[in-house]
Amino acid sequence: MGMNTDVGGGTATREAPASLSRKDFVSDQEVRWCPGCGDYAILAQVQRVMPTLGIPRENIVFISGIGCSSRFPYYMNTYGFHSIHGRAATLATGLKCARPELSVWVVTGDGDGLSIGGNHLIHALRRNVDLKILLFNNRIYGLTKGQYSPTSEFGKKTKSTPLGSIDYPINPVQVALAAEATFVARSFDRDLNHLAHIVERAAAHKGSAFVEIYQNCNIFNDHAFEHFTEKDVRDDRTVYLEHGKPLVFGRGGDKGIRLRGLHPEVVALGDGGSTEELLVHDERARDASLAYLLSHLDYPEYPIPLGVFRAIQRPTLETMMQTQVDQAVQKGGPRDLDALLRGRETWTVDA
Amino acid sequence: MGMNTDVGGGTATREAPASLSRKDFVSDQEVRWCPGCGDYAILAQVQRVMPTLGIPRENIVFISGIGCSSRFPYYMNTYGFHSIHGRAATLATGLKCARPELSVWVVTGDGDGLSIGGNHLIHALRRNVDLKILLFNNRIYGLTKGQYSPTSEFGKKTKSTPLGSIDYPINPVQVALAAEATFVARSFDRDLNHLAHIVERAAAHKGSAFVEIYQNCNIFNDHAFEHFTEKDVRDDRTVYLEHGKPLVFGRGGDKGIRLRGLHPEVVALGDGGSTEELLVHDERARDASLAYLLSHLDYPEYPIPLGVFRAIQRPTLETMMQTQVDQAVQKGGPRDLDALLRGRETWTVDA
């Protein structure tokens, strides 16, 4: 394992005990989100998925910034770091470079990850550091009590925009794709199985995994997503992306999406329409054009896509960094500090 | 003009003297780039375009960060601000909000604008602040003498990456598109007329205009672009985007690009191929999918696209901000500071 065993706590390569359960991932800290907050559901799903990953608990680290969402690490009985606003990805990058064998997760919010921390997010993604980044998007600043965020709708009235926001919102999936992230997905706090599935997929991905999770903040931005997350409308207003499958949605799968040139169209199936001409999802396309095009789909014109937009393979930063070190060690022979101190040119002064 | 006349120097609305010439935009400062630097050509073109814009010189402000490119404002005989590394867009935003009538230009580099300043760039673009942003991309840190930048090629050996860079580069056009910039273009330092044309187009655009300019740094990254900028290969290895026109390139226009699904293909024209099935450029498409797809084209598989990727209209931040102020003034009546100080509830203590 190269140069990093020296920093391990001794048994970092221990196998996961088969017996880990959800409870093992619940810390002793009282959860302090508002009653009804969507964060609870996300926490529960992550705690549910963790024991299934076969990773020893002590090898898992959750790192967050600041925000309601960023309290997440306190509630996970793993290693955790509640850092400062917007910078979680930078700590995670340093940790992963120093300790490639750890499973490093980043939890961030729409303000933390896209406002103050937008740049770090992009750079972590483009470097393909093997981090699992969960961005809880509630389209509001929760912790500071209700200012608009970079994902808030245009015109939104909040504490800091009493006359309505005049900023055009940012699309997190689009930003991640522009950074050439190797794994980009979206889920939400109301479909627990889907959420668990996406978290699992992210965990399984080797490389940066970015997951946007729509999360309801029932205190400062209640109902932000219910127009498509509520059970009765969900089928008609969302489309679940599945690799290699045509884009079908609607109650009973009665609608689909096809392309006209570069323009997506919703078509009715059932009455004559076949799935053959529909757009088929390809999460593995090297070029992110399809994923990008899908990221634009939005209600009411289109259903909102959920699932994995992109999942491709590329060497990760920490692996390549380790390889350069290992190769240098091999090439340079045993590390001779004395030779380094001596340098290329010396002279001697006699007594 | 609402609230901002109070801050004007008095005659900010003066018409441009018809007689302005290139020389009027040359400042008295000695230009201190390395001989042969691509920055000279860009400076010359900007100085050439300025007098044609009909903007009084005193209403033009150039703001930059830090880097070789960021010395630009010193050489322009306009108002100028050489700020700090990565933050030019933030100063420009503040200035434009305070003084919407000014023509505000930002000059930045690939390090200044995409490394330390990446987030500010994205946020200025998404807000559609009416700034003209020129990003000089030389794929290297010039001023600090040759470290790799976010646009440097993977594997590049530089002072800070003696064994080759392990970061995947970022695509500036792609990032600008993901930020939903309303104007996105690309040019380079070797085709002066094209460069001048693109600068003019940017100036004419109302809203954030982002222009990536490939620029040769002959000291630390010489020849970075010559595989497609040199006159003898340029026709075959670049494609000039023109709105409403099919994507034709090659010497004598003998090649074109068409789409197969979402996959672009280079086709030979001349021998039977007609331009009819070719991809037709549409810079005004509301959805940036086409622009995004084009931004992926890269040599050697494809020719490198130059020109305007996207140009759409949307209200700008500073206009909407001014409108909110003006409406509040109208609605609130004359500004009664005494009423504000008094507040809603008072009581009186008698003598």
Place this chain on the structure above:
Amino acid sequence: MTTDIRSGAVAGKPREALDAVTIRFAGDSGDGMQLTGTQFTSTSAVVGNDIATLPDFPAEIRAPAGSLPGVSGFQLHFSSRDIRTPGDEPDVLVAMNPAALKVNIGDLLEGGMVIVDTDAFTKGNLAKAGYDHNPLDSGELSRYRVFPVNLTTLNANALAETTLSKKERDRCRNLFALGLLYWLFDRPMEKTVRWIQDKFGKRPEVADANLRALRAGFNYADTVELFTTHYTVDRARLEPGTYRSITGNEATALGFIAAAHRAGKTLFYGSYPITPASDILHELSMHKEFGVKTFQAEDEIAAMGSAIGAAFGGAIALTGTSGPGLALKSEAIGLAVMTELPVVIVDVQRGGPSTGLPTKTEQADLLQAFFGRNGECPVPVVAPATPADCFSMALEAVRIATTYMTPVLYLSDGYLANGTEPWRFPTTESLPDLRVEHWTRAEGFMPYLRDQRTLARPWALPGTPGLEHRIGGLEKADITGNVCYDPDNHHHMVSLRAEKVARVAESLPPLEVFGPPTGRVLVVGWGGTHGAITSAVERLREEGLSVSSVHLRYLNPFQKELGEVLGGFDKVLVPEINLGQLRFLLRARYLVDALGYNRVRGKPLKIHELAGHIRSLV
């Protein structure tokens, strides 16, 4: 006249006059304690008491109901004398549930009153508060006078006839409690009645229920022999005039609006939300009718950058934040120093280091304000002393910034920000004229020319023909402002920037000493500790001790008299909510062996503790 509520324990008398009372309302975040406190405050103000209040927000947005972190408090001090703080220790605690009792009881004055809602002391709530028994039964409250009221039940009964749901009825509990207290302290209900009618005008059944609850509480206290006495607190002998109540954050916002107005200019506020500074952003964004432009930036660096850009454009440029944000702004503040542009940076200090205690107060950013930038990078620093003083110091900050062409740091704190006091608000025309002159002549223009008196450079605005020039962060040649690497020029400019800030002292009002100008102990304070320090010193002087104080509202530069004043006392004590930052500055500057009194507890200093400490020094 008694001065202590504890003597009320002596029964019999139906009405007893007190000098001053401190009440703390405490309950769940959802219990409406802030509102209850505010109503009691307004009413007390209207009857002519002097008042000071302090909310104590929970750190969580909505911690689970009944939990300790979910407790929200509001403390109110009202008096027939001139008071300066929300009070050290409450005389009365209103605790709406066990958690509220547990969190607050330790602060109560021995012998103080505790009014509790016994209905809320259920097994579940006791457990949530971490009690394994009922403190009302255990005898542990024997040092206090406990008044158990089955408030929820009484309130529910009073509202039995309304059409409201149980939940909605229970929400009126706080008004029942308010009614009780109105009786206890002999306050009129009209103000609150009007307020309820206004607020719930559109929902008459809710308005009605609230009114019923209020009256029911009042009548309950009147009828039942729960309290043996009720108390009066006479009107205070305040300066005659018209008053309003104001928080520090409001006063800050209004101060800058007024400053821009008096300068005849647009106010530009670039900021990124952060506790406890966000309310300034909220307040300013509601006043676009004054030409205020607010910009919520992507981070603090962008906020600072935007303010510099706006200042370059000629606006009254402002940015506001709290400690961690100030740290982020530091590099850009240096740019404002080098380019000599007038930007005011508001720092509403909170508990640190790092994220620290975001909802608590502290004074630990003073040295950051002085030194938190690379290179020799001096900026004037001012600090308001009371919530209302935030208004005056905002005007001063703008005056200094535009007169001297320099960024100015304005240090508020969490205590000032959220605390209220009565404010005899000024009229517009009594405010200073802050108009500035911009350079407009092309002849003789040089970007770094100097005004001989202030050393300010010209503020030449884009849009002015003939003044096209370039500025930036590299060292400037004297006068021309061109980039300059000359060694002697650098030394000259570094010294000149320092001298310019030093010259601000010429424009400052003389330093006022509270008490005799010489004596045994001088207490030196700054910022939000003004009330506590002044009260303590006053108390000691009433005891006949030789103690004076000065309160510095100008920190950089100090007022010219300070050195002499310090020299007039045997001992100098510097109480601060930090480990001794002003003390450090005074020692270095005046070589005075200043002593410290430092309590870094996230809370205002306590008058009696401080007084005790000073007494031990005399």
Place this chain on the structure above:
Amino acid sequence: MTTDIRSGAVAGKPREALDAVTIRFAGDSGDGMQLTGTQFTSTSAVVGNDIATLPDFPAEIRAPAGSLPGVSGFQLHFSSRDIRTPGDEPDVLVAMNPAALKVNIGDLLEGGMVIVDTDAFTKGNLAKAGYDHNPLDSGELSRYRVFPVNLTTLNANALAETTLSKKERDRCRNLFALGLLYWLFDRPMEKTVRWIQDKFGKRPEVADANLRALRAGFNYADTVELFTTHYTVDRARLEPGTYRSITGNEATALGFIAAAHRAGKTLFYGSYPITPASDILHELSMHKEFGVKTFQAEDEIAAMGSAIGAAFGGAIALTGTSGPGLALKSEAIGLAVMTELPVVIVDVQRGGPSTGLPTKTEQADLLQAFFGRNGECPVPVVAPATPADCFSMALEAVRIATTYMTPVLYLSDGYLANGTEPWRFPTTESLPDLRVEHWTRAEGFMPYLRDQRTLARPWALPGTPGLEHRIGGLEKADITGNVCYDPDNHHHMVSLRAEKVARVAESLPPLEVFGPPTGRVLVVGWGGTHGAITSAVERLREEGLSVSSVHLRYLNPFQKELGEVLGGFDKVLVPEINLGQLRFLLRARYLVDALGYNRVRGKPLKIHELAGHIRSLV
């Protein structure tokens, strides 16, 4: 034996011994002056002189050839005595063109030698340098001894037979000049001959041309009666041992590699390029064979964040920058303070404020290092005194960081970074053992337990079963490390963090006084001014004056002896390249009326000016 080159004007004697000589090579950036200087330095080192050098890089990358901003300089001081600085004023100036003459002539010692390439004094070049006449003809150089050499022509003639282009031949001019100087100062050419053969091994024709130029220069001086004298500078009586030459930045890099090696750990360096710190990144990234991991972050905040992450993971974590970057890191440094993680932050100070003078040296970040963060946020501060000392202090920084579990600030400066001196490098085994113990037992583990002696908390690493825990920037409860809003806990933790840093003093070596421990004047310095101060003090003591000095390599905390030492002198003088930052700290801490000697010129202090000032105090 003469000690002054000016006496060389007395002609006749063919060989004259000098104590010390300072030469400055100056020319266009493209003229190879750094290389010429480095060769002269190596050769002088090998012949046994003591040496000290300082390059003076132009601010521009490649300003136009012949222009003033394009001038690149290299100053070298070589001596038969123990020297400590690159010399105040050059005795010899080699000026390859008019711009080089103009920029540097003012620094030359009166009577000093000027060697100029007359061929470069063309109309065009004169104009580019801003001369409207030829200074070689105007008599304005009469205070110096000018040696005009048509160097370009002579060099071209010497290379006439080579196959090189004219441009390539002209590039050898610097070696012709070097040859001249080798003759003048009686140096052997072997080292440079070997170096040329090595360097141009693959291009024999270029190697040959360079060798010819070198020899031609030497022979020209030998043959032509240009110089009437040549000089010798004897070997110095240095401590016996094997030496190498090293710059401060190299020594810093090697020091941290060595520290990590002695800790048995990975060195992680997260950084963002910035002058004059970038070379540390370059150097470290070349030593991956020592397990060094370098990460060029997107900005300084990310660099600091990555170092904190690496420290949490158990690496020896380092970040490096210059002043503006330190400002940006400040918020994140606060996080390292709160989480008590060992991270070393290197700040290679440069001229400020703001972008300032990026290529020049300064000492104006000391107070930023102390106070540039929100809240009470103490960190230990160390500062190397000489280029080679950078190595030792790097080891010390790591020792303090890992022993006390705290971030440590390491203040270098532009002068140290690029200056060189001979270094008697240590052997690996003579270096301190820096191994650390990580907590591994689950029983009794608490994240904020304290070591009784150091107050360090345990360094428990992810990957260790049973120690799963969470840390962060909110205030921590003592021992458990849980988030805690308790007022008394906060006061306790704020005090504890301060106390922990204060305790570092227990582990520091005793403070050494240079000179008698009591006397008339004590000169107190820190950082890169060591050489100038020590030389000045030594000179004055040789004059019989009562002057001693202490040089502080530990700034926070100070060594325990400092207070007593200060008390032993009538006057205390603090020379600094800032406006008095250490002086400020000493005054506040010790109430000593320390005086300042402050020259903020982007340059090292001059020994003779400083000595003059001290003399005036005695």
